[in-house]
Amino acid sequence: MSNWDKFTDSFFNARVAEQYLPKIIEGFWLTILLAGCVIATGLLAGLVLAVLRAMGFRPLNWLIIFVVDLFRALPPLVNIVLIFFGLPGMGLEFSGFAAAWLALSLVLMAFAEEIYWAGITSVPKGQWEASRSLGLPFLVTFLVVIMPQAIRLVIPPLTNRTIAITKGTALASVVAVPEILGAAQAGVSFSFNPTPLTLGAAAYLVLFLPVVVLGRWVETRFAWKR
């Protein structure tokens, strides 16, 4: 066997690929499900924190800032490991999926809050005062007056951050979730051939390459003119 044949037999082995493709596809859907859950809860929780912070209640704000700093400083994998291996010691059992969902949601929440907050503070104070003099209540002011002005500033960094954290779903393979990477690694150890890893990498490219290109587009589309 020439070197080239050996290479293709290892990384592009049709027989192995055929056998493990269904597993990778199952993993593909699981990755999308996990990513969707993380994005939904993370972005929502971040928004709730930003609204609470905008109310300007000092002790609460310190707590929010601390929580945000905490989850910006801790590596996502450490969160996942802590929740999955640590919390059972307290009698709280999590499945791998739930642990990854919770851990990554907390991380996205922290980053999203910080970005929403930057957007909110970019809106001049006079907007708040004008709304109040018109008799608008806090939440209406926030949603109808402030957020629409802040959103333009918020969208590019939020998109990029969301993409980066969503890629963290691969970390769930560490706590035995059979998402793309988990399924691929299982395939490699059963077949003793790295073709499932090639398939897995291809699956990630199919999933994330369009998103990365979209992120690039969003960045130019919403770019701030200097």
Add this chain to the structure above:
Amino acid sequence: MSEFLEAFFSWEILSEAWPILLSGFYQTLLLSVIVIPLGVAGGLLLAILSTAKSRWVRWPLIAYVDVFRALPPLVLLVFVYAGLPFAGLEVSAIGAVAIGFFLNTGAYYGEIFRAGLESVPAGQREAARALGLGRAQIMGLVVLPQAVRNVLPDLVSNTLEVVKLTSIASVVAMPELLFQARQAQSVTYNATPIMAAAVVYFLLLWPLVRLLSRLENKQLAGRR
């Protein structure tokens, strides 16, 4: 309550696990010191190359950057560590980490430096050329310093992410902080070592997070 303390903050277990955790901490620092300069150098090279006029240079570079930004770093790392031996290339854990991180963080740094270079007005280059500076001088003395200043918050942010990312090296059995904490946890069957590792990460990175918040606010204030 005492049960909770026993499970997460056991003094006895902490003092037993501390030497291992400390060695893991040094390993994390060592890894960071290796992979950050590698990524910065790779990114700088990518960014400077992508200022080329020819699209035959620029487009492959954009494709390269996007591909390695689309692949999760853990996937790259596992591919390099578990895949390459099948191609007859045995890589050590630290070699795999260096290659995987170079591909991933190099692409991210490259994108940041590219944005920085683009933010410097063309007049700066023209003025530098009018003064008779050579190409390397224009890049190194005029354009790059301004570019770096313009994207400083992004550079700090990415560096923070890279330090956090070193925790995935635990997956390929690099004895860094998270790996050592998990070893200690599985031996003692107690979460204290992982909790301690989390605290160490937090104490190490919190100053950087605070600095970043201030830089970002300053940048935003400039745009208002």
